[in-house]
Structure formats: C-alpha cells, structure tokens
Amino acid sequence: MKCDSLSNVIHLLLEARGRGKAWWQPSKTQTYAGLWPLTNLLATLIVNLFGLVYNFEVSRAMVLTNGQIEVSDLTTVLTDNYQASLSAIQSWGIKGYGFDGQRGIWANIQDAEEYESLFNGTTLYYLTDWNHYSDAKGVSLRYVRADASCRAHEVQENRNGTLNYVVYTDGEQQTKQSLQTPPGPGGLAFITNTNSTCGPRCTSISAFLAQSLPTSNSKVSAITPRFFTCTNTVSNTHLSRTVHTFGRALADEKYHFPDLQARMLAGAIGWSGTTFPGTTSQHQTYPRTSIVNFETMPTEEEMADFISSFTTKAIAAGDSMDPFWAWKVVDAEKVPVTTPALVVSWRYAAALLGFIPLLHFCTLMIVVIWANKAVIKDDSGLAGGKVYYSLLKRLEGRGCMLTADEIVEQMPDLRVAYGFVPGTGPGDPGRIDVFEEGEGVILERAFREGWYDG
Numbered sequence: 001m002k003c004d005s006l007s008n009v010i011h012l013l014l015e016a017r018g019r020g021k022a023w024w025q026p027s028k029t030q031t032y033a034g035l036w037p038l039t040n041l042l043a044t045l046i047v048n049l050f051g052l053v054y055n056f057e058v059s060r061a062m063v064l065t066n067g068q069i070e071v072s073d074l075t076t077v078l079t080d081n082y083q084a085s086l087s088a089i090q091s092w093g094i095k096g097y098g099f100d101g102q103r104g105i106w107a108n109i110q111d112a113e114e115y116e117s118l119f120n121g122t123t124l125y126y127l128t129d130w131n132h133y134s135d136a137k138g139v140s141l142r143y144v145r146a147d148a149s150c151r152a153h154e155v156q157e158n159r160n161g162t163l164n165y166v167v168y169t170d171g172e173q174q175t176k177q178s179l180q181t182p183p184g185p186g187g188l189a190f191i192t193n194t195n196s197t198c199g200p201r202c203t204s205i206s207a208f209l210a211q212s213l214p215t216s217n218s219k220v221s222a223i224t225p226r227f228f229t230c231t232n233t234v235s236n237t238h239l240s241r242t243v244h245t246f247g248r249a250l251a252d253e254k255y256h257f258p259d260l261q262a263r264m265l266a267g268a269i270g271w272s273g274t275t276f277p278g279t280t281s282q283h284q285t286y287p288r289t290s291i292v293n294f295e296t297m298p299t300e301e302e303m304a305d306f307i308s309s310f311t312t313k314a315i316a317a318g319d320s321m322d323p324f325w326a327w328k329v330v331d332a333e334k335v336p337v338t339t340p341a342l343v344v345s346w347r348y349a350a351a352l353l354g355f356i357p358l359l360h361f362c363t364l365m366i367v368v369i370w371a372n373k374a375v376i377k378d379d380s381g382l383a384g385g386k387v388y389y390s391l392l393k394r395l396e397g398r399g400c401m402l403t404a405d406e407i408v409e410q411m412p413d414l415r416v417a418y419g420f421v422p423g424t425g426p427g428d429p430g431r432i433d434v435f436e437e438g439e440g441v442i443l444e445r446a447f448r449e450g451w452y453d454g
Contacts, residue, residue, distance in 0.1 A: 046352055068331055069330060071129060075261060090269070093310045096310075131335055134338065135338075143240065151300060178276070191283055192270025209228070228300070230303065420442055
C-alpha cells in the first residue's frame with residue numbers, strides 16, 4: 001500500500017484496456033487494478049472513522065504537587081447574628097435537596113459523589129478543594145461526619161398533629177411537649193435545643209411525626225404517629241487514606257472548626273431562628289407537602305439517618321455555593337487541576353481496530369494467490385529484463401534509446417501472456433516466459449509442480 005505501488009496500479013488501470021472493448025468496458029486487469037486503490041481508500045476511511053469513537057473530556061484530577069487551594073471555612077457558619085445563622089443553616093439544608101448553584105450543580109445532594117450515607121444514622125460529606133487560580137475542583141479526602149441516634153415513643157394525644165401540643169409515652173410516664181406550629185396530618189415538627197448537654201459537638205433534637213392516612217391518588221402509605229427523641233453529633237474534619245474508607249484520623253488543624261459551629265450544624269433540621277418563649281428550644285415544622293417528609297413509617301434508624309443527612313446536605317450546599325460561608329486559602333500538597341481524559345467507545349473502536357488488520361490480511365492473501373502464478377526471484381532490472389527477453393528480441397538490436405511506451409509502439413497488434421510451456425518428456429524442464437499467442441502457452445491459476453527453466 002505504498003505510494004509507488006499505487007502509482008503503478010493507477011498507471012495499469014489507465015493503460016490496460018482490453019482489445020476490442022468499448023471505452024467504458026474495463027478489462028479484467030483494469031477491474032483488479034481499480035479494486036486496489038479502493039482498498040487503500042477503505043483502509044484510510046476506517047482510520048479516519050476511528051477518530052469518531054473517542055474524544056477528550058475535562059477530568060478533575062488531584063495531582064501531587066504543592067500549591068494553594070480554596071476550602072470551606074466552617075468556622076464562618078457563625079456570623080455576628082447567632083439566630084440568623086441558625087436560620088441560614090436550616091435553609092441551606094433545604095437547598096441541599098435540590099439546587100443549581102455557582103459552585104456545583106446536583107439534582108440531589110445524595111446523588112453527589114461527595115455524599116455518603118451508611119443508612120444507620122451516620123452520614124458523611126467529603127469536602128471540595130478548589131484550585132485557587134482556576135475553577136478546577138476535586139473531592140478531597142477530608143470529610144465531616146454526622147452521627148445521629150433516635151428513640152421512638154408512642155403518641156397518646158394529638159395523633160393527627162392538628163393541636164399545638166403532643167403527649168407521648170416516655171417509659172411509664174406521659175410527657176407533654178408544646179408545638180409552636182401544628183404540623184398537620186403526615187407532617188413533621190422538630191424541636192431543637194440550643195443548650196444541649198449530650199456532648200461538646202452534639203445537639204438534642206425531638207421529632208413529632210403526625211398520623212396520616214393514604215389517599216387514592218397519593219404514594220404516601222399510612223403513617224402511625226410517633227415521637228422521637230434524638231441526638232446528632234458532628235465530628236471535626238477527618239482524613240481518609242482513600243475516599244469512603246472513613247479513616248478516624250483528624251485532618252490538619254488548619255481544616256478544623258469549633259464545637260459551637262458543630263452543634264449549630266448538628267441541629268440544622270430544627271432551627272428556625274426564633275427561640276420558643278420560656279424555653280431554650282427552636283421549632284421547625286414541615287407539612288406533609290414539604291420535600292422534608294416520609295412516604296412510609298420510619299424506623300428509629302431511618303429517622304436518625306434523616307436527621308444526619310439533613311446536616312450533611314446543609315454542609316454540601318454551603319460547600320458548593322456562594323456566598324453561604326467564607327472560603328479560605330491554604331497551602332496543600334494535592335491541588336485539583338483540569339486535565340484531559342480520553343473517553344473511548346470501545347464497542348465501535350474494537351470493531352474498527354479489528355477490521356483494519358483483517359483488511360490487510362485479506363489483501364495479503366489475494367496477493368499471495370496471484371503471486372503463485374509468477375516466478376520472479378527479485379525485482380531487479382536484470383531479472384525483469386530476462387522475463388521479457390523472448391519478447392524484446394523481436395527488436396533485433398534496436399530500441400535501446402526508446403521508452404517503454406515507445407517499445408510497445410514498435411510491436412503493434414502483439415498478444416502476449418506470462419505463463420509456461422511444459423517439457424517435452426520426462427526430465428525435460430518446462431519453460432517460463434512471456435509467450436506470444438500461438439506458442440502453446442498454458443495459462444492456469446498456478447504453475448504446475450515440476451522443474452522449470454527460463
């Protein structure tokens with residue numbers, strides 16, 4: 001498939017017209033010569049088509065190089081207005097259910113690669129690192145973990161959630177809990193304590209799930225009323241060796257945030273920004289039509305996971321959008337950079353890559369089959385001249401200064417063929433030559449087995 005081979009074939013295609021044929025009727029030689037450029041063209045097209053089955057896309061990669069990154073400063077969750085800060089955290093938990101923002105776009109935070117739930121009350125969020133000098137970002141190995149646990153209690157009064165209080169059984173005694181706003185049937189009411197004593201980074205949360213009955217056009221099943229007493233603890237920033245291994249080692253101190261901010265994040269689902277009169281608690285109500293709801297009756301673990309997930313949604317939303325909290329610039333060994341990633345459609349690529357050697361193999365087999373009809377030791381001028389000796393001797397000493405086309409013109413109406421003439425008897429070798437018509441030349445696909453001379 002080299003250039004000189006193609007040029008020779010094209011020359012043969014133009015000159016090897018059959019005797020007695022119309023100008024538009026190709027000879028057998030022209031037909032074969034025409035197939036050869038088409039085969040080369042097909043191979044070229046296949047190579048070009050291969051460029052359609054792969055492309056380069058932008059990939060987020062963490063490279064081991066020193067540099068500066070931007071990270072969320074969770075310390076700034078607390079502003080100079082404490083109550084407004086609590087309300088903002090709750091609103092960002094709602095945004096975490098579905099938003100599209102300046103720093104990230106997800107249909108749901110639970111679908112984001114930075115989010116991880118163990119479905120037992122524990123959820124984690126892997127924080128994002130941003131290149132300080134570009135928009136490149138990557139998921140870091142640092143995460144914040146929320147661990148919640150709940151106990152369920154039977155509801156004795158206000159089962160359907162229409163009153164401003166609820167009575168539930170706590171062990172053998174009944175406890176009355178005031179509600180700022182009745183949640184209504186199937187609704188949720190959370191009571192979050194701003195002065196919790198469950199731990200330095202822990203917040204106490206109570207949840208009332210009102211009774212509801214399914215309707216004919218509702219996907220929500222019947223819900224038995226329950227009152228849950230829960231705690232939720234937010235860890236400091238931890239570091240994993242790999243994503244989702246949940247290492248317990250603390251990250252570098254420059255990524256830490258205080259206990260107060262952790263308690264604020266832990267109670268995210270129940271903050272309203274207003275303390276209920278005469279208490280240290282804040283109330284937040286979610287009606288049945290809210291995106292914060294249950295379609296089936298939750299277990300204690302499911303309620304705990306619901307609360308901890310709300311916290312990580314708030315962290316994820318703030319980590320992905322401006323201007324919820326501030327960002328700080330830190331020196332890091334791993335800096336996210338924009339890199340190209342090769343994406344290949346292997347289903348088509350494999351077919352194209354397999355067809356190219358198949359085409360070469362078929363072409364080689366055809367050449368081998370045709371070559372079986374030729375006995376030429378090499379492509380030197382002497383060997384080629386000897387093949388045509390019997391034909392060229394008709395010139396009788398003339399023609400040394402002629403071109404090939406001029407030599408052909410000196411022998412008009414000459415019909416020749418390359419073939420063999422068998423020997424006259426046993427031990428007599430056959431003869432291979434370019435014979436004129438009528439010299440008894442035998443034309444077969446392959447020479448017969450035996451001895452030959454030139």
